[in-house]
């Protein structure tokens with residue numbers, strides 16, 4: 761089974777910080793066949809990092825956008841369309857709980873984003889929360905994108921900084937897999953280098969999505985290297 765380690769920097773790091781992060785990461789990361797790494801910086805860093813990642817020659821490392829417009833390019837001030845991101849990133853995170861909560865994104869907005877991503881060849885990482893998983897997943901059961909990844913991301917671990925127990929994550933991903941069989945599912949929520957191995961060992965889980973612990977290149981490289989050992 762292919763493994764994914766996805767780092768979401770959220771609203772952190774300017775271009776200089778981002779370049780330094782990659783320089784440190786490159787010195788610590790050990791690529792492993794079958795482990796795909798994606799890092800989601802802010803939009804302003806994408807173009808610069810797309811070049812820098814190539815210069816560093818990092819294997820199995822791609823960039824992800826943290827979000828995408830639900831609309832095509834055109835008269836949508838402030839929006840960034842999927843068509844503008846292709847060529848810079850391979851993945852795009854959609855429907856993160858922070859987008860749904862603080863930016864009032866609806867299920868339909870997220871569905872539209874997934875369609876935009878797929879139309880322009882970006883691999884969606886669709887975030888779902890346990891309490892709303894049914895309504896968030898149901899409109900996408902027929903999406904024609906076998907590469908879509910589902911990120912099972914409960915909100916409490918973000919609020920309280922305690923991960924959901926591996927047992928509960930196992931139950932949650934079982935539910936997701938019933939609705940979307942054969943899709944890669946990753947877990948996100950307070951993963952650190954100290955607890956990552958427990959989650960990477962879970963049957964049916966294809967990897968992890970990491971916020972806070974991805975901000976330190978050392979921690980993130982450590983988790984990527986652990987994924988290679990599982």
Ligand SMILES: O=C[C@H](O)COP(=O)(O)O
Nearest residue numbers: 768948949950970971972
């Ligand atoms: O996008 C990542 C998830 O929100 C998890 O973030 P966290 O690792 O800081 O809990």
